[in-house]
Amino acid sequence: MSRITKILGAFILTLLSIKSFAQGTSSKKSNEVPKGWHLMDKEKDGQYGISLNKAYDFFKSKKLKSKQVIVAVIDSGIDTLHEDLKDVLWVNTKEIPGNGIDDDQNGYVDDINGWNFLGNKNGKNVEQDSYEGARVYHALKSKYEGKTIDINSLSEDDKYEYTMWKKAKEAVMGSSEDEGVDLYFLKKVVGASKKQDSILKKAMGKDIYTGNELDAFEPKTQAERVAKTSLLSLFKGNNMMELSNKEFIEGFEQYLRGEESKAEAKEKAPIPYRANVVGDNEDDINDKGYGNNNVMVSLSASEHGTHVSGIIAASRGNGKGVDGIADNVKIMMLRAVPDGDEHDKDIALAIRYAVDNGAKVINMSFGKSFSPHKKWIDEAVNYAQSKGVLLVHAAGNDHKNVDSTDNFPNPLYLGSGKQATNWITVGASANGDPDQDGFTASFSNYGKEQVDVFAPGARIYATFPGGNVYRSLDGTSMASPVVAGTAALLLSYFPYLTPEQLKECIEKGAVSPGQKVRKPGTDQMIDLSEISKTGGLLNAYESAKIAANMSPQSKNENSSKPTLKNKKN
Incomplete structure (x- = not known):
């Protein structure tokens, strides 16, 4: 399910429960959050970001040089022509582009920037899928x-x-x-929103406008005032003020279609979108080599993956758009996440592809409630662990406790009671503004045992498809790449670190907010340690200091127990 649709859905469910369109307006103030706040420092900038510049200053003070790191992003696709991403794309130098030959004999023909597991050799691709x-x-x-x-x-x-x-x-x-959802009322709300949008386009004299532009618009008639109030409530309630009316209405309609599909699922099996295109035997993990090399597909399909990739690695210091977290990384795009739920086989093979082709960090900003082939995922995770690859996963956006609620994939090996040591699960933090969400994003999943750390995931400004477009988006999907980018940054300056050591740096470097936080989805104020393992917020500077004190491990050491040098910074 797309991030826009999922967050919109959560808000619409509240809207439907009170049966009042106007009451959907957020009661919180719409304070502006600085673009790039997630990179900032509390002392210097007044924002509870990850103190990234302090980390870079630390590396410089130690006269350290970075080594390139490949980060695999398993996601929906990427805008390969984006001005801030085209220079950081991983390139498979063992392949000759466009010759139709598997030059490196890895089973994937012309896999130049990664692979698309949601397509076929004729160029057709899956964009929509079922749950x-x-x-x-x-x-x-x-x-x-x-x-x-x-x-x-x-x-x-x-x-x-x-x-x-x-x-x-x-x-x-x-x-x-x-x-369940009142489909009749939901259809009325969607219809009303489209009608209000039509009124506003005529009144504002433009077909495309953002939530911020709507907020600044001064209506002249009662009809315009009603239209503005109603539609603005949805923009503000979802914290999507920078989204265009076109994208917002399309997301609303998409949510409606999803709910209609769920209602239909009670009577009949969902459409086999993937099977109709891909053509493999989905129940055979050894049936590989399907898909194609198109890792973009379309602008709409690549929205999520483009944003995630930019958070990690948008070109730094080029004066364009935004700066990514890591300055010496390449993004390997593995397209395996449709608009709907991903398939276990695609994820398992994507993990293996990433490992076999040199990725050392894998970001996974997706999730679902069922995993019929979890053993395949477990085997792939174990394979990644054996090859020294770190997996970073988004906790999810349902404000649920994942200690007791199924959220797949996860690091718990099926049937053994053991847990992968090369895995970090990330909840979403906010910038600490008490008039907004405070320190924890209201949508974020949490878990004292299963969520390792909270990282910025609300109003994160990054790359968006369109060549030179940037947007702010919310989600643990945004928090996960903040951690993945930080892990890649640490690894680039300390290339000997194991996945377990990277995890240790990130966990021990996490900083307590020093006050109570809001339990996501409620108004209850608690300690962050009650809903996460570390009880802290990601801090790249503190993690860098810890990394600098870590020694390379010998092969016979227990990789789950990182060692620290006996010295101070």
Whole structure:
């Protein structure tokens, strides 16, 4: 599911529950947040960012030189022509572009900047897809529906499958207490928004306008005032003031289509979007080599991945748009996340591709509630761990506790009780403004055991498809690349660090906000340590100081126990 649709959906659910369009306006002040606040420093800039410039000053004071690091971004795609990204794209120098030959014999033809696992050799691509819950429910319905199952007699694999199917059934069919979304009212709201948009376009004399431009617009008639108030409530309520009316309305309609699809899923199986295009055997992990080398596909498809990539690595110091976090990295794009839920096979193979082609950090800003082929993911994660690759994953945007709520992929190996040591799960922080979200983004998932650290994820300004376009977006999808970028930065200056050492640097470098924070989705004020392992906010400078005191590990050392040099900075 796209970030715009998911956050919009959360707001619309609140809107529907109160059955009042005007009451959807956010009660919080719409204070401007500085562009790039996530890179700033509390003492110098008054923003609870990651103190990035202090980290660079530290590297300079130590006379350190960086070594290039490849960061794989498993996502929706990337604008390969963007002014701030085209120079940081990973290039597979072992391939001859466009000759139709697998020159490096890695199984992927002309994979110049990465690979698209959501396409076929004829150039067709998957953009929209269904949700995993519906896929699981209908795929296993004939096996379990209406049958008496003795769960104790099942194998571990079958037990996992049956339990997953029961959860999928409840998700698709709903529980007795679940009233679901009022589709009739939602359609009315969408229709009203389109009508108000039409009024405003005529009144403002332009077909495209942003939420900020709408906020500044002075209506002259009652109809214009009503239209402005109603539509502005949605822009502000979703913190999407820089989004255009076109993108916002399209996202609203997309959310409606998604809810209609969920309603249809109660009666029939979802459309097999991926199967209709890709042509592989999705149930065979050894059926590889499918897809194509188009890692952009379209502007709309590449929105999420472009933004994520820019947070990590937008060209620094070029005077354009924004600066990424890491100054000596290359972005390898692995397109495996559609508008809908990703497929386990694509993610597992994308992880393996990244590892085999030199990536040392992998960012994963996606997630879902069901994982029918989790063993494939686990095997890929274990493979990455064996090759010294760090995985960074977004915690999710449902303001839920992921210690007790399924959120896949995750570092917990199925059936063993063990956990991957090369994995960081990231919650989203805000800039500390008490009139906004405070220190924690209201949408962020959390977990004392499973969320390692909180990092900036609200109103993050970065690259957007269009060649020279930039936007502010919200989500743990934005927080994850802030951590991935920081990890890559540390690794570029300390290339001997293991994934476990990188994780240690990031965790021990996290800084407590020094006061209570809001539990996401509530008004309850708690210690950050109650909803994350570290109880801290990411800080690149503090992590850099810790990294400088870490020694290279010998091969016989336990990689999960980083060692510190016995000296002070």
